[in-house]
Amino acid sequence: MRTSKAGIELIKSFEGFQPLSTSIGKGRWVIGYGHVKGARQGLRISRENAEAVLRDYDLPPIEAAISRRVLAPIHQNEFDALVSFVFSIGIAAFERSEVLERLNTGDFLAAAEAMGAWRKARVNGHPVVIDALVRRRASERAMFLEHPGGRTAVVSASLRPEVDPDWHRLEGVFSETSDEDAPEVPEEDESEAEAAAKAVAERLTRILGESGSVTPKPAYVEAPSEDEIRKAVSALSGDTEPSYPEPIEDYPAVEKVISPNRVVDDLEPPMIPPPPGPAFEPVEPVPLPVWLPYAAIATFGAILSVWGLFRANEAVTQAAANQGVLGGVVGAFLFLVMGYYAVRSLGSDS
Numbered sequence: 174m175r176t177s178k179a180g181i182e183l184i185k186s187f188e189g190f191q192p193l194s195t196s197i198g199k200g201r202w203v204i205g206y207g208h209v210k211g212a213r214q215g216l217r218i219s220r221e222n223a224e225a226v227l228r229d230y231d232l233p234p235i236e237a238a239i240s241r242r243v244l245a246p247i248h249q250n251e252f253d254a255l256v257s258f259v260f261s262i263g264i265a266a267f268e269r270s271e272v273l274e275r276l277n278t279g280d281f282l283a284a285a286e287a288m289g290a291w292r293k294a295r296v297n298g299h300p301v302v303i304d305a306l307v308r309r310r311a312s313e314r315a316m317f318l319e320h321p322g323g324r325t326a327v328v329s330a331s332l333r334p335e336v337d338p339d340w341h342r343l344e345g346v347f348s349e350t351s352d353e354d355a356p357e358v359p360e361e362d363e364s365e366a367e368a369a370a371k372a373v374a375e376r377l378t379r380i381l382g383e384s385g386s387v388t389p390k391p392a393y394v395e396a397p398s399e400d401e402i403r404k405a406v407s408a409l410s411g412d413t414e415p416s417y418p419e420p421i422e423d424y425p426a427v428e429k430v431i432s433p434n435r436v437v438d439d440l441e442p443p444m445i446p447p448p449p450g451p452a453f454e455p456v457e458p459v460p461l462p463v464w465l466p467y468a469a470i471a472t473f474g475a476i477l478s479v480w481g482l483f484r485a486n487e488a489v490t491q492a493a494a495n496q497g498v499l500g501g502v503v504g505a506f507l508f509l510v511m512g513y514y515a516v517r518s519l520g521s522d523s
Contacts, residue, residue: 174240176232180253183316184227184260187309193217207231207260232256238264244277251281254317261309262291285314467515474507 176184188207194216197203202212205223208231218226239255247255259267267273270291275284289310293300481501488494 174249174252175236176228176256177249177253179250179316180256181224181228181232183253183312184257185224187257187261187305187312188227190220190223192219231260235259235264238267242268242273245279245281247276248321250319250321251317254313257309257316258288258291258313261306266291282318285317288314288317462518464515464518467511467518471508471511471515474504474509474511477501477504478508480504 185206190206191204194202194204194212194214196214197209201209202214202216203209204212204216205218206227208223208226211226211230235256236252239252239259243255255272258272262270271287272284275281275287289307292302292306292310294303294306295301296303478501481497481499481504484497484500485494486497488497
């Protein structure tokens, strides 16, 4: 199988386009749509060529590895999602991942959920949940689970979803969740709104570390600060490290001191250092002098004029003499006119 246009567009949307080769540290460079192997300092590439490198150079080894290691039959959308996933984490990491193990046992739903474990990368030596990786894994899971026969209708009125306390059963995938975190079933005398408010209050109490119950604040009370919001999001992201293999470090280093388990806000562009100077700038061709074409034509006219004079003087027949005279006249005309423009252009350049 080969990656379809939808799969390539998914990869391109998350890899981003680098027209100039950019350093990612340790003597490594990246260019185009995440191409590393052939990248080096000073290269420039167009979008069309970058897509060709992605499709015909970077993806074939990944496609071959998936075809070789995945034993269960898969559809095109599942194949495309796996190609994007393996392009992100690397072939070696995929071969020892929970995703491949679940695929080969036929548990496709568990395999899709296991993709979500690969949401961290090392920033300044710390494993950090990366916002863009969370979104990429969600997009890959959505593509993987999209059935080629279309979506199955699930009427909420007849099939109301319920909490599954065993949803974290995949070891190392959802290790930050436990049975204690499952929302309590409301008592019969509690309304659904009261039960929901109670669950949220208890969750915020654990996240913010406050003692006692948390009561809703009036509308006029000052909203939570940015620091409180970030702490809450970091706590929701999990404080323990999963037991899955570490992702390969193929991500550019972000020049910010970030504490472990903190979500990186990718609304702010990563601080990738700009190219360090003229070595990255395209070399402009040296323009030819304006007078040079005129001088060349004038020289040709002089040669033609001299040839015409010799031809006319040494001609045996009248036709040959006429050729010599014509060549001499044309040559003299070219010499005079082009010589005039050459001298004029030379004067304007100086």
